[in-house]
Amino acid sequence: MSVPPPVGQAVAAAHDDAKGFILYAKHARRHVIDLPHNFEILNNRVVSLCSSWKVLNDDINRQSVTRQKNDNYEACLKEKDRILKHYQERIVNRYKKLVGLESGANGEAGNQIPVGELSAASKRWNNKFYIRTFYRLARLDKNVRKFMTEVTELEIKITLEHVTSRVNPEIVLRQSAKELTHAPSHQAVLDSLVVCLCDADCKRIIIHGEPQVGKTNILRNLNNRLVQCPPGLELDCVIWVTFPTRLSEPEDITTDIQDKILQRLDLAGQNSGSGKKEAISRALCEKSYLLLFDGFSPSIELEDIGISEEHEHGKVIIEAKDPYLLKNFKCHKKIELEKLSPQDSRILFDKIIADEKLCEENRDLGDMIVEELGGLPGVIISIARSLKCEQEDCWEGLNQRLKADVNVIDLPELGGVKLAFHIAYDNLKENDRKCVLYAALFPKVFPIPIDILVECWKAEGFLWCPGSSFAAARSEGRTVLNELTMHHLLQKCSKRHAKMPINCRRVALETPFPGEERETSFVKSGVPGHLEEAEWKKARRVSLMQSKSVKLPVNPESKRMSTLFLLLNPELEIIQDSFFRNMKTLRVLALNSLGMKLLPTCLSSLTALQSLYLNNCGKLQQLPPGIRKLKKLEVLDIRGTLIRCLPEEIRSLVNLICLRFSLGPGACNPSPDRDSLERQTSETFSTAKHLNKLEELTIVLEINNGSIDHFVNRIKAGFSKFENVTQFENVNNRIELLLQRQYQPPRGGDVNFSNSTVPVTHGHDATAGIEWPRSDNEALPYFQGRVRGGVCGANCLASVKDKGKGTETLKDKSAILQTGEPLEAIANNFEENVDLEVLLTDQFSNPEQVLQEPPVKQSMPLNNWSPPVDERVQAPFHNYGSASVRLK
Numbered sequence: 106m107s108v109p110p111p112v113g114q115a116v117a118a119a120h121d122d123a124k125g126f127i128l129y130a131k132h133a134r135r136h137v138i139d140l141p142h143n144f145e146i147l148n149n150r151v152v153s154l155c156s157s158w159k160v161l162n163d164d165i166n167r168q169s170v171t172r173q174k175n176d177n178y179e180a181c182l183k184e185k186d187r188i189l190k191h192y193q194e195r196i197v198n199r200y201k202k203l204v205g206l207e208s209g210a211n212g213e214a215g216n217q218i219p220v221g222e223l224s225a226a227s228k229r230w231n232n233k234f235y236i237r238t239f240y241r242l243a244r245l246d247k248n249v250r251k252f253m254t255e256v257t258e259l260e261i262k263i264t265l266e267h268v269t270s271r272v273n274p275e276i277v278l279r280q281s282a283k284e285l286t287h288a289p290s291h292q293a294v295l296d297s298l299v300v301c302l303c304d305a306d307c308k309r310i311i312i313h314g315e316p317q318v319g320k321t322n323i324l325r326n327l328n329n330r331l332v333q334c335p336p337g338l339e340l341d342c343v344i345w346v347t348f349p350t351r352l353s354e355p356e357d358i359t360t361d362i363q364d365k366i367l368q369r370l371d372l373a374g375q376n377s378g379s380g381k382k383e384a385i386s387r388a389l390c391e392k393s394y395l396l397l398f399d400g401f402s403p404s405i406e407l408e409d410i411g412i413s414e415e416h417e418h419g420k421v422i423i424e425a426k427d428p429y430l431l432k433n434f435k436c437h438k439k440i441e442l443e444k445l446s447p448q449d450s451r452i453l454f455d456k457i458i459a460d461e462k463l464c465e466e467n468r469d470l471g472d473m474i475v476e477e478l479g480g481l482p483g484v485i486i487s488i489a490r491s492l493k494c495e496q497e498d499c500w501e502g503l504n505q506r507l508k509a510d511v512n513v514i515d516l517p518e519l520g521g522v523k524l525a526f527h528i529a530y531d532n533l534k535e536n537d538r539k540c541v542l543y544a545a546l547f548p549k550v551f552p553i554p555i556d557i558l559v560e561c562w563k564a565e566g567f568l569w570c571p572g573s574s575f576a577a578a579r580s581e582g583r584t585v586l587n588e589l590t591m592h593h594l595l596q597k598c599s600k601r602h603a604k605m606p607i608n609c610r611r612v613a614l615e616t617p618f619p620g621e622e623r624e625t626s627f628v629k630s631g632v633p634g635h636l637e638e639a640e641w642k643k644a645r646r647v648s649l650m651q652s653k654s655v656k657l658p659v660n661p662e663s664k665r666m667s668t669l670f671l672l673l674n675p676e677l678e679i680i681q682d683s684f685f686r687n688m689k690t691l692r693v694l695a696l697n698s699l700g701m702k703l704l705p706t707c708l709s710s711l712t713a714l715q716s717l718y719l720n721n722c723g724k725l726q727q728l729p730p731g732i733r734k735l736k737k738l739e740v741l742d743i744r745g746t747l748i749r750c751l752p753e754e755i756r757s758l759v760n761l762i763c764l765r766f767s768l769g770p771g772a773c774n775p776s777p778d779r780d781s782l783e784r785q786t787s788e789t790f791s792t793a794k795h796l797n798k799l800e801e802l803t804i805v806l807e808i809n810n811g812s813i814d815h816f817v818n819r820i821k822a823g824f825s826k827f828e829n830v831t832q833f834e835n836v837n838n839r840i841e842l843l844l845q846r847q848y849q850p851p852r853g854g855d856v857n858f859s860n861s862t863v864p865v866t867h868g869h870d871a872t873a874g875i876e877w878p879r880s881d882n883e884a885l886p887y888f889q890g891r892v893r894g895g896v897c898g899a900n901c902l903a904s905v906k907d908k909g910k911g912t913e914t915l916k917d918k919s920a921i922l923q924t925g926e927p928l929e930a931i932a933n934n935f936e937e938n939v940d941l942e943v944l945l946t947d948q949f950s951n952p953e954q955v956l957q958e959p960p961v962k963q964s965m966p967l968n969n970w971s972p973p974v975d976e977r978v979q980a981p982f983h984n985y986g987s988a989s990v991r992l993k
Contacts, residue, residue, distance in 0.1 A: 132243075133240055133243035134231065134239075134243075136242070136244075136246035136247065137230055137246065139246055140200075140246040141223065141228070143246055143249045143253070144223065146253065147192070147249050147252065147253050147256065150256045150257060150260070151188070151189070151192050151256060154185065154188070154256055154259060154260050154263075157260055157263050158185055158263060161263050161264075161265065161268065165268075165269060168265075172265070172269040172270065173269060173270055174268060175269060175270045175372065176384075177267050177268045178269065181259065181262055181263055181268055185259060185263075188256055188259060191252065192252070192256075195248070196245070196248065196252060200223055200227075201223065203238055203241055204226035204230070205226065206222065206223065227242060270370070270372050276331075276332070276342055276343060277331050277332045277343045278328075278343075278345065278369070279328070280325040280328045280329060280345060281325065282322055282326045282329055283482075283486070285322075285323070285326055287449065287452045287453040287456045288319070288445055288449045288452070288453060288482065289449060290449055291319055291322075291323055291445070291449075291482075294323055294440060294442055295323055295330070297440060298310065298323070298422065298440065299327070299330070299335055299338075301438050301440075302338055302395065303335070303337045303338050306437065307420075307437045308419065308420050308421065308437060309420075309421050309423075309434075309435065309437050309438075310420070310421070310422045310437065310438045310439075311423050311425050311430065311431065311436045311439045312324070312422065312423070312424050312425065312439075312440045312441075312442060313424075313425040313428075313431060313440070313441055314442035314443065314444075314593075315481075315593035315596075316426070316522070316525030316526075316528075316529075316593065317481040317482070317484060317521050317522055317608075318442050318443070318481055318482070319442060319445075320424045320425075320442050321399050321424055322482065323442065324397050324399060324422065324424050327397070327422070328343055328345055331343050339393055340393050340394065340395055341392040341393045342369075342370070342392055342393075342394045342395075343395045343397065344366055344369045344370075344394060344395070344396045344397065345369075345397050345399070346362055346365050346366065346396065346397065346398050346399065347365075347399045347400065348398060348399060348400030348401055348402070349361040349362070350400065355402075355404045358402065358404075359409050359410055362405075362410050363381040363410055363411065366385055366396075366410070366411070367381060367384065367385065370385075370388050372384055372385075372388055381411065382410065382411040383411065384411070385410065386411040386412075389411070389412070389416055389419060390413070390415070390416055391418075392416075392418065392419070393419075394416075394418070394419050394420070395419075395420045395421075395422070396412060396419070396421045397422050397424075398421065398422070398423040398424060399424050400423075400424060400425075401423045401424075401427065401430055401434070402430070403427060403430045403432075403433040403434065407421065428529075428591040428592050428593070429591075444480030444481060445481075445482060446480065447476065447480070449480075450475045450478065450480050450485055451472065451475050453485050453486065453489075454471060454475050454485055454488075455471075457485070457486055457490055458471075458489050458492065458493055459493070466497070467497060467500050470500045470501060470504055471500070473504050473508070474488065474492075474500065474503060474507065477504070477507035477508065477607065478507075478607075478608075479606055479608045481522070481608065484519060484522060487517075487519075487521075491503075509632050519608065519611070522608040522609075522611075522612065523612050526594070526612040526613070527612070529592040529593065529594055530594070530616070532592070533588070533589075533592070535620075536567045536568070536569065536585075537567075537585055537588060537589065538618075538619055539618055539619060540562050540567050540585050540589065541589055541594050541595070541613060542616060542618055542626070543561065543562065543565065543646070543668075544558065544589075544603075544605045544610075544613070545605060545613035545614050545626075545628065546626065546628055546630070546646060546650075546668065546670060547605070547630065547648070547650065547670075548630035548650050548651050549605075549610055549630075550604055551630075552598055552602040552603075552604055553605075554601060554602055555582075555583070555586065555602060556579070557718070558582070558586075558603065559578065559579055559583065559586070560693075560716050560739075561668065561693050561716060563715075564668075564692040564693045564715040564716045564739070565668065565692060568581045568582055568585065569581060574800070575762045575763060575801060576800065576845070576847060586603060590603070593606065593609070594606075594609055618645070621645065624640075624643065625643060625644060625645040625646065626644070626645060626646040626647075626648075627646070627647050627648070628648045629652050629655075630648045630649070630650040630651055630652065630670075632653070636649075638658065638661070638662075641658060641661035641662065641663050642661070643665070644663060644665070645665050645666060645667050645668070646666075646668040646669075647666065647668070647670065648668075649671050650670050650671075650672055651673045651674065652674060654676075655676075657671075657677075657680060657684060658684070659681045659684065660681070660683040660684065660686055661687065661688075662687055663687055663688050663691075664687050664688075664689070666688045666690060666691050667690055667691060667693065668691075668692065668693040668694075669688070669691060669693070669694050669695070670695045671695065671699065672695045672699070672718065673697070673698045674699055675698060675699065677700060677701070678699070678701055678702070678724075679701065680696075680701065680704075681705065682705045682706050683705075683707055684705055684707060685707040685708055685710050686710050687710075688711060689711070689712060689713060691711050691713060691714055692713055692714060692715045692716065693714075693716045694711065694714060694716070694717050694718070696717075696718065696719055696722065697718045697720045697721050697722060697742070698720075698721040699725075700724060701722055701724060701725055702725060702726055703725070703726070703727070703729075704719075704728065704729050705729075706729050706731055708729055708735075709732065709733075709734040711735060712734060712735065712736065712737065714735050714737065714738055715737055715738060715739045716738075716739065716740040717735070717738060717740065717741050717742070718740075718742045719743050719746060720742040720743060720744040720745050720765065721745040721746075722745070722746050723745060723746065724747065725743075725746040725747060726746075726747045726748065727748060727752065728748065728752050728754060728755075732754050732755075732757075732758075733754045733757035734757075736758070736759060736760060737760055738760060738761055739760055739762045739763060740761075740763040741758065741761060741763070741764050741765070742763075742765040742803075743765065743767075744765050744766055744803070744805050745767060745805070746767070748766070749766075749767055749768060749769060749770070750788060750789075751788065751789055751792040751793070752792075753792070755796070756792060756795040756796070758796065759796075759797070759798070760798055761796050761798060761799060762798055762799060762800050762801065763800065763802075763803075764793070764796065764799060764801070764802055765802075765803035765804075765805075766789075766803075766805070767806075768785055768786065768789065768805070768806050768807070768808075768816070769782070769805075769807030769808055782808065782816065786816065786819055786820065786823065789823075790823045790824070793824070799846075800846055800847070801843070801844070802827060802843075802844040802845075803841065803842070803843050803844075804820060804842045804844070805840070805841050805842075806820075806840045806842070807839050813840055817832065817840065817842065821842075824844050826846055827844035827845060827846040828845070829843075829844070829845040830843070830844050830845075831843040831845075
């Protein structure tokens with residue numbers, strides 16, 4: 106018996122198809138019904154578009170004297186023609202054809218059919234869903250709706266401002282500026298800028314100076330002054346551009362500047378076709394213009410903006426906030442804006458206070474406050490505004506805060522200074538930042554001797570020096586100084602002195618050293634005060650220069666101290682014998698200009714000391730015998746003391762590089778005659794000859810009787826190995842000689858790569874800018890590793906990469922590697938049985954420390970060979986001789 110077919114399933118499928126078709130037809134019918142209404146709306150918008158375009162052209166013709174068509178006009182015209190053509194061919198003609206109203210009329214003639222006839226003709230198709238034309242009318246309605254949006258968008262664009270530009274924009278747009286009548290020096294700079302503009306050959310000008318000094322205000326005054334151009338200067342346009350500091354990419358910066366220039370020229374629509382650069386260049390090529398940049402960047406080229414050297418009558422003035430711009434920007438004139446003089450500062454201060462009686466009552470206080478503000482107009486104005494209508498006690502309180510530098514940087518009036526400091530500071534390398542903060546240890550507006558500052562930087566390990574030459578350290582130090590000066594973080598006040606701007610110093614004092622916690626540097630310079638016990642304990646750097654009534658503890662727990670400034674305290678006559686006992690990490694000690702007759706015996710505890718300054722201690726008669734223990738001492742200054750005969754102990758200072766002393770009356774001979782001076786000179790020669798590493802020798806001659814020239818020639822002859830001799834001015838029979846030579850290390854069979862300028866606690870990769878400081882507790886003594894070949898006289902070839910020096914190649918079997926600083930040795934072509942022999946030098950002071958922190962472990966990785974840790978630790982260091990560790 107056969108099975109009947111599944112009639113039910115077929116019926117269900119047919120039912121679903123029919124249902125879908127009915128929904129589709131219903132949706133299409135809605136479009137067919139809406140088509141007449143939508144077409145009528147579209148037609149009205151097209152008519153409106155044509156009417157708007159006619160009105161626009163009438164306005165352009167009417168204002169042809171002041172406005173001209175730009176690129177946007179041509180773009181809109183092309184779009185309008187495209188829309189009208191599409192409307193006629195794809196909408197109107199198709200609609201007529203579908204509803205049967207062609208009547209042979211194709212083109213403009215057919216367009217005369219009234220909209221009402223088209224609507225009436227299409228209504229008879231509302232229910233003919235079984236005919237193909239019905240669905241074509243539905244699709245036409247969709248196209249009408251879409252096209253309606255395009256017509257509306259074009260009509261919005263058709264405005265006079267969009268498709269035209271002003272022919273002659275206003276020459277100058279005024280800027281908000283503070284008057285310069287209170288600052289004659291700044292008024293003089295403004296006048297000099299006007300003179301430069303009148304010079305046809307002066308087309309590129311830079312105005313520069315430290316932050317907050319008033320550069321932008323001068324440019325704004327110049328802009329406003331050119332509303333009436335002086336005789337000899339004719340300008341068509343002055344353009345002010347504020348540099349976009351929020352952007353970092355050169356392309357984005359260039360685009361932002363171009364947009365501002367185009368907007369100023371009423372050419373904001375010129376962003377298509379030939380491009381913004383060409384549009385700017387084309388608009389300015391025949392004009393006499395002045396472009397004022399409030400800030401700029403060396404990464405931006407004027408040519409990329411559209412400002413060409415070929416613009417015969419164009420001039421550019423740039424306010425340089427970026428110091429590197431001074432190096433990289435080719436200009437015809439550089440004008441440096443100085444700080445306000447004390448007189449101009451007081452005039453500005455009184456002008457802001459605007460109360461003659463109040464200023465007169467607080468005349469002295471006002472002078473002291475103005476002196477503390479550093480001559481910066483922005484700071485003076487902010488502080489003066491805060492003091493308006495305040496009583497005398499407020500003035501006194503502010504004065505005390507400024508003098509003591511206590512919580513000063515938190516004043517809102519100094520916010521601009523703080524921001525400017527950190528912008529420059531954050532762009533420095535880490536070691537250069539340390540150099541800046543170190544300079545703040547000196548008192549405010551103190552003339553810092555540049556040589557002393559560089560020596561301190563070197564002793565602290567802030568300088569990268571490719572070798573042990575002291576001259577190289579000086580060269581690197583002056584490079585850093587120039588960098589900091591360029592950023593206005595330091596200022597040169599003479600050939601041999603620099604100082605830190607008073608407001609920069611305030612910010613620096615509040616800034617922790619990189620890699621250190623806060624409050625590791627304590628400065629009480631120029632103000633009364635002393636350190637508490639807890640402060641001595643955590644201090645790394647202490648400055649008590651010019652401190653009034655300085656009080657020193659008996660035995661401070663200063664186990665982390667690296668710099669101590671006690672100089673310029675003549676009332677300090679005694680330092681306790683136990684004072685230096687715990688300062689074994691101290692590297693810089695400045696005791697100059699104290700009232701001491703004798704130094705404490707505990708000075709011998711300072712085994713890490715590298716720089717010792719005792720100059721101008723006029724009562725000091727001798728050095729303690731224990732000074733011979735200062736084996737790492739590189740700089741010793743005893744000028745201006747009663748020590749005029751170099752003691753025997755100095756011969757033990759085997760690493761002494763720089764020595765400064767005086768010849769003449771002293772404790773050893775208060776009234777020397779010619780013969781005694783000759784003996785003094787001869788003894789000096791004898792002692793100095795034992796100092797093999799000596800590179801700099803400064804001798805101050807103080808001779809009351811006889812010819813000083815004889816002793817000058819005598820010294821030059823006695824130190825003939827010093828090639829460079831500088832003789833400073835002779836004043837009152839006092840003359841200073843600086844003798845210099847390049848140190849040549851002794852030659853031997855071993856290759857020694859020591860770098861004493863980089864301390865054991867500090868490594869520096871100069872190429873990568875990477876630094877890895879190690880704390881003083883982790884510091885290891887110097888050691889030497891000797892690589893010896895294996896069987897068959899294997900040729901040892903090691904490539905040694907010194908972080909901070911580059912790469913050297915060792916081909917000798919007995920190549921010595923100095924690893925006081927971090928080294929990496931990559932061994933190639935070694936036999937299997939290669940020994941690494943560690944030779945302990947006499948610089949070891951604590952062999953047990955080596956057992957705890959084996960230097961091999963962290964300093965000498967050799968390729969993939971690495972002896973087990975236990976072998977490193979168990980190596981026989983106990984005999985203070987040598988140990989062999991076999992590499993696997």
